[in-house]
Amino acid sequence: MGLAETLLRSRAVAALASPQGVDRYLEQVNPMWAVHEVRARIVRVTREVDVPGHPPVATITLQPTSTWQGHRAGQHVQLGVEIHGARRTTRVFSVSSPDSRPGDRFTITLRANHDLPPGRSVSRFLVEEARPGQLVHLSQAEGGFVLPDAVPEHVLMISGGSGITPVMSMLRSLQRRTHRGRVTFVHYARSPEHQIFAEELDTIRRSGYGVDVHLLHPEQGDPALTPMWLDRLVPGYREVPTWACGPAPMVDALRAAYDGSTTLRLEYFKPPRTSSGDAEGEVEFSRSGAAAANTGAPLLEQAEALGLRPEFGCRMGICFSCVSTKTEGTVRNVLTGESSSLPDEDIRICVSAPVGDCVVDL
Amino acid sequence: MTTNPTTLTPEQLEAFGAELDAIRQRIVADLGEADATYIRKVVKRQRQLEVAGRAMFYLPPLWPLAVASLSLSKILDNMEIGHNVMHGQYDWMGDPGLSSRMYEWDNVCPSEQWKYSHNYIHHTYTNILGKDRDIGYGILRMDEDQPWHPYYLGNPLYAFLLMVFFEWGVAMHDLEVENIVKGTRRMEENRALHAGIMRKVKRQALKDYLLFPALTGPLFPLTLAGNATANLVRNVWAFNIIFCGHFPAGVATFSEEECEDESRGQWYYRQLLGSANITGGRLFHVLTGNLSHQIEHHLFPDLPARRYPEIAPEIRDLCERHDLPYNTGRLGGQLLSVAKKICRLALPGGGTASRQPEQDGDEAVAA
Numbered sequence: 001m002g003l004a005e006t007l008l009r010s011r012a013v014a015a016l017a018s019p020q021g022v023d024r025y026l027e028q029v030n031p032m033w034a035v036h037e038v039r040a041r042i043v044r045v046t047r048e049v050d051v052p053g054h055p056p057v058a059t060i061t062l063q064p065t066s067t068w069q070g071h072r073a074g075q076h077v078q079l080g081v082e083i084h085g086a087r088r089t090t091r092v093f094s095v096s097s098p099d100s101r102p103g104d105r106f107t108i109t110l111r112a113n114h115d116l117p118p119g120r121s122v123s124r125f126l127v128e129e130a131r132p133g134q135l136v137h138l139s140q141a142e143g144g145f146v147l148p149d150a151v152p153e154h155v156l157m158i159s160g161g162s163g164i165t166p167v168m169s170m171l172r173s174l175q176r177r178t179h180r181g182r183v184t185f186v187h188y189a190r191s192p193e194h195q196i197f198a199e200e201l202d203t204i205r206r207s208g209y210g211v212d213v214h215l216l217h218p219e220q221g222d223p224a225l226t227p228m229w230l231d232r233l234v235p236g237y238r239e240v241p242t243w244a245c246g247p248a249p250m251v252d253a254l255r256a257a258y259d260g261s262t263t264l265r266l267e268y269f270k271p272p273r274t275s276s277g278d279a280e281g282e283v284e285f286s287r288s289g290a291a292a293a294n295t296g297a298p299l300l301e302q303a304e305a306l307g308l309r310p311e312f313g314c315r316m317g318i319c320f321s322c323v324s325t326k327t328e329g330t331v332r333n334v335l336t337g338e339s340s341s342l343p344d345e346d347i348r349i350c351v352s353a354p355v356g357d358c359v360v361d362l
Numbered sequence: 363m364t365t366n367p368t369t370l371t372p373e374q375l376e377a378f379g380a381e382l383d384a385i386r387q388r389i390v391a392d393l394g395e396a397d398a399t400y401i402r403k404v405v406k407r408q409r410q411l412e413v414a415g416r417a418m419f420y421l422p423p424l425w426p427l428a429v430a431s432l433s434l435s436k437i438l439d440n441m442e443i444g445h446n447v448m449h450g451q452y453d454w455m456g457d458p459g460l461s462s463r464m465y466e467w468d469n470v471c472p473s474e475q476w477k478y479s480h481n482y483i484h485h486t487y488t489n490i491l492g493k494d495r496d497i498g499y500g501i502l503r504m505d506e507d508q509p510w511h512p513y514y515l516g517n518p519l520y521a522f523l524l525m526v527f528f529e530w531g532v533a534m535h536d537l538e539v540e541n542i543v544k545g546t547r548r549m550e551e552n553r554a555l556h557a558g559i560m561r562k563v564k565r566q567a568l569k570d571y572l573l574f575p576a577l578t579g580p581l582f583p584l585t586l587a588g589n590a591t592a593n594l595v596r597n598v599w600a601f602n603i604i605f606c607g608h609f610p611a612g613v614a615t616f617s618e619e620e621c622e623d624e625s626r627g628q629w630y631y632r633q634l635l636g637s638a639n640i641t642g643g644r645l646f647h648v649l650t651g652n653l654s655h656q657i658e659h660h661l662f663p664d665l666p667a668r669r670y671p672e673i674a675p676e677i678r679d680l681c682e683r684h685d686l687p688y689n690t691g692r693l694g695g696q697l698l699s700v701a702k703k704i705c706r707l708a709l710p711g712g713g714t715a716s717r718q719p720e721q722d723g724d725e726a727v728a729a
Binding site: 012018024085336345346 | 399590
C-alpha cells in the first residue's frame with residue numbers, strides 16, 4: 001500500500017470528505033479507485049459448458065480494486081451488478097479460483113438462472129450479457145467453509161452440480177500448494193456434457209499427486225450417494241475430514257450418511273423460494289425468528305400481529321421510516337399492484353404484502 | 363385566506379385520487395436508466411463543483427468564484443441530491459450511495475432526524491395545524507389560525523434569522539424547543555437527538571471552519587470566510603425556496619378534525635391545496651431540487667424529482683377539470699406573497715373568524 005493510499009485512508013482525509021466519504025469522490029475520477037469499498041472490473045467471460053436446452057455455465061475473471069483483501073479457497077463473495085444501468089442486484093457466488101491475496105484477480109463460476117426473467121437474474125446477466133470492462137460491486141470474501149491452515153493428510157471433497165465451485169477452489173489451492181497428502185474428489189453431474197472443469201480435472205487425475213477424481217452421472221447408471229458406496233470408496237469415510245457442497249437432496253443424503261459426524265463440513269445455498277397465489281405460504285421475520293402463515297396483509301401489520309414492533313411512520317408508503325430488507329420471496333405493492341421478487345431488496349413494509357413465502361430481516 | 367374550498371363530492375374525490383394513482387403508476391413502471399443516469403450526472407457535477415470550489419481558495423483573486431462554486435455544490439447536495447435521495451426516490455436503484463437509508467447530506471441536521479421530521483411528520487400531516495411542525499418551524503406565526511401573542515411582533519426578524527441560520531434552524535427543529543417551553547415535551551426526550559446533532563455539527567464545523575481553512579495556510583481567514591459564505595448562500599436559497607412551497611397566498615391549511623379518516627383522494631387533495639409551485643427554467647428547477655414543483659412533490663414524494671416537470675401539465679389539467687386551484691407563480695411574486703404574510707401575521711388578526719368555509723350545500727365534504 002502506497003503513501004497515497006495510507007493518506008486517503010486517514011482520519012484527516014475522512015474528515016475532509018465528510019459526510020460523503022472518500023470513495024464517493026474517488027469513484028467520480030476512476031471507478032477502480034477506492035480505499036474502503038470493493039469493486040471489480042470483468043476481465044474475461046469464458047463459457048464452461050453449453051448444453052443445448054440447459055442454462056449455460058461461465059467463468060468470470062475479475063480484477064478487483066486494491067481494497068480486495070484476498071480470499072481463502074471455499075469462501076464466497078456478494079456480487080452486485082447494475083442490470084441495464086439502473087437497478088443493482090446482489091447475489092452470492094463462490095470463488096472458483098485458488099486462494100487470492102490482496103488485489104489479486106480471481107474467478108467465479110456460475111450457471112445462468114433461467115427461472116427468473118432476463119433483467120432480474122444476476123447470474124443470467126453475468127453469463128449471457130456481461131462483457132469485459134464492465135464494473136461490478138463486491139463484498140470482501142465471506143464464509144467459514146475453508147480448509148484449515150494445516151491441511152489433513154486425507155481430504156474428501158464431495159460436490160453436486162454448480163456446488164463444485166468452492167471445492168474446485170480448494171482443489172486448485174492444494175495443487176498450487178503442492179499438498180502431499182491424499183484427496184478424494186467426488187462430483188455428481190447430470191451428464192458428461194454438463195461436467196464443468198472436465199479437462200482440468202482429467203489433467204489432475206492423470207498427473208496430480210494423490211488425487212482420486214470420481215466424476216459420476218447417476219442418470220447414466222453411476223452409483224448414487226449412499227453410505228454403502230461411500231464406504232467402499234473411502235473406507236471409514238465418517239472419520240475423514242470432508243468438505244461438501246451441492247443441492248438440497250445431496251446435502252440431505254450426506255447428513256444422513258455422516259450421521260452427525262463432526263468431520264463433515266457443508267456449504268449449501270438455498271435456491272430462491274418462489275410461490276404464486278395471494279395469501280399462501282409463510283411469512284418469516286428472520287432476526288426475531290417469528291413466523292406465521294401469510295394472511296395477505298401488509299408485512300408491517302403481519303409483524304405487529306406477531307408481537308414485533310418494527311419502526312414505522314406514515315403507514316401509507318410515503319415516509320420510508322419502515323424500510324426493511326426482504327431477503328426472500330415476492331411482495332406486492334398494495335398501492336401500485338406492482339410485484340417484485342428480487343432477493344435482498346429494500347421494501348416499505350407498510351405497503352408491501354407478501355405473495356406466498358416471504359422472509360424479511362426484522 | 364386559509365379557507366378550504368372543498369368542492370368535490372366523495373365520488374369526485376375518488377376519481378381524482380384514481381387519476382393521480384394512475385399517473386404515479388405509469389411513472390413507477392417507466393423508471394430506469396435515464397433516471398439513474400440523471401442523478402449520477404448531478405452527483406458528478408456536485409462533486410466537481412465542490413472540489414473546484416475548495417481548490418480555488420488557493421488563488422485569492424478567484425475567491426468569489428470559489429464561493430460561487432462551493433455554494434452551488436452545497437445547494438445541489440442539499441436540494442436535488444440530499445432531499446430527494448432521502449425521500450427514497452432512488453432506492454429502487456439499489457445503489458448504497460443513493461439510498462435513503464445511507465445518504466448523509468452536507469448540513470448540520472443529521473439525515474436520520476430530518477427524515478423523521480420531514481418525510482414522516484411534514485409529508486404525512488402537510489399543512490395540518492398543530493401536526494405539521496413545518497408551519498412556522500415552531501418559531502413563526504405563518505397561519506391566521508395560530509393564536510396571536512406579543513412574541514409574534516418579532517415575526518419578520520425571526521424569519522430573517524431563520525433564513526440566515528436555516529441549516530441550524532432545521533437541526534433545532536427536531537428538538538421541538540417550543541414544545542419544551544410549553545411543557546408538552548420533556549428534556550429527556552431530546553437527549554439522543556441532541557447527541558446526534560452535536561456529532562454532525564462537529565463534523566460539519568471541523569471541515570468547513572477548521573480543516574479546509576487550515577489547509578490553505580496563510581489564507582485561513584479568507585477560506586474560512588468563503589466557506590461560511592457558501593453555507594450562508596445555501597441557507598438563504600433553501601429557506602426562500604422552501605418558504606415558497608407552502609406559505610404563499612392561496613395555500614390552504616387544515617384542522618386535525620378535518621383530516622380524520624382521510625381517504626386517499628382526500629389526502630391527495632390536501633397535498634395539492636397545501637402546496638405551491640414556482641415557475642422557472644430547467645436550471646432553476648434543478649437548483650431548487652425540483653421543489654419548484656412542490657405540488658407534484660407533495661403528491662408523489664417518492665418519485666424521482668426529475669419527473670415532476672414532466673407530469674406537471676397533467677396535474678394542472680386535472681386541477682382545471684376538477685375546478686381546483688393550482689398555486690403557481692414566478693419566484694419574485696411567490697416570495698413577495700410570503701414576505702407579506704410574515705409581516706401581516708406579526709400583528710393580531712386572522713384567527714378562526716376568517717375560516718368561513720366557502721362551500722355550500724350537502725354535496726361538499728370536509729377534507
